[in-house]
Amino acid sequence: LQEGNIVIIGSGLIGRSWAMVFASGGFKVKLYDIVQEQVSTALVDIRRQMEELQKSEMLRGKLSVEEQLKLISGCSDLKTALEGALHIQECVPENLDIKQKIFSEIDLLIGDSTILGSSTSCLSPTSMFNGLKHVKNCIVAHPVNPPYFVPLVELVPHPQTELATVDRTYHLMKRIGQSPVKIMKETDGFVLNRLQYAVISEAWRLVQDGVISPRDVDIVMSEGLGMRYAFLGPLETAHLNADGFKSYCERYGEGINRVLTTFGSVPDFTGKTAEKIDTALWEDLPNKDEQLITRREWRNSCLSHLAKLKEKM
């Protein structure tokens, strides 16, 4: 893998997390944002996050907090930020116009050896990268929130993305301890969200049909399916639940098919069911913001412990 800087474009939630992940892998990181204040806030926030991680022994990588912090610097000028860039990770808001605009600016400032990765959650590579001079260097590298604790990165090429771009990005992600997967062609929602939406959609229908409460459907996942899924995917789970996947299909295929035909239509995610789920998920406490913050911190702590456990297995 070539050496060079990592440039993060957009220093919000995901940009900060990427910066920390790359620094934990020993890379020099330049943080750029259209709002200069965001960069200063990001640097302060990254220090705070790293110090907290250190305290709870959850800091990633072999370098100390100070060593990692030294690798990250802010930059207020796009051209300067991009000098010597090995990989650019774009993290601006999920808006096609904003993405297209920043990509066309970057396109004029980079050479052939820089890779341009986008963190987009659901915009297609075609819609974002069409017409760029460096389209062969462009790729979606979609992280999962929070990327510091959840390592998956979906790599989605534009039809004109070079194989070398996919391979270089794949190896870079491996090197920083993430888990990349190569998605072979564009598909709406990529793969993680397609799977997630299938689950959300059936959870919605079960609640709507009065089969189960919102809280209990979440328990089915966290205490049931999710226990396996932290280690095995649905396909290997099936493989192990019989004598191989084909045997699973022979034994259970007909039953699965029967159940699947009872699935209802695609929900529109409005109305009474949304109200019911929302009400069930809030605790009976006055401060909603505080509830979310506390619960997110708890989630991050659980995920970091799980990541440690998975490392040991």
Ligand code: NAD
């Ligand atoms: P955010 O709103 O927290 O941060 C966006 C940052 O981009 C802000 O600091 C903003 O000032 C900056 N920005 C806006 N226009 C810019 C420009 N032209 N040049 C440079 N900086 C600019 O957003 P986020 O949640 O970090 O999301 C960033 C991207 O990551 C989105 O595409 C999102 O879909 C994707 N993503 C988000 C999550 C998530 O859970 N938040 C998960 C995976 C992927």
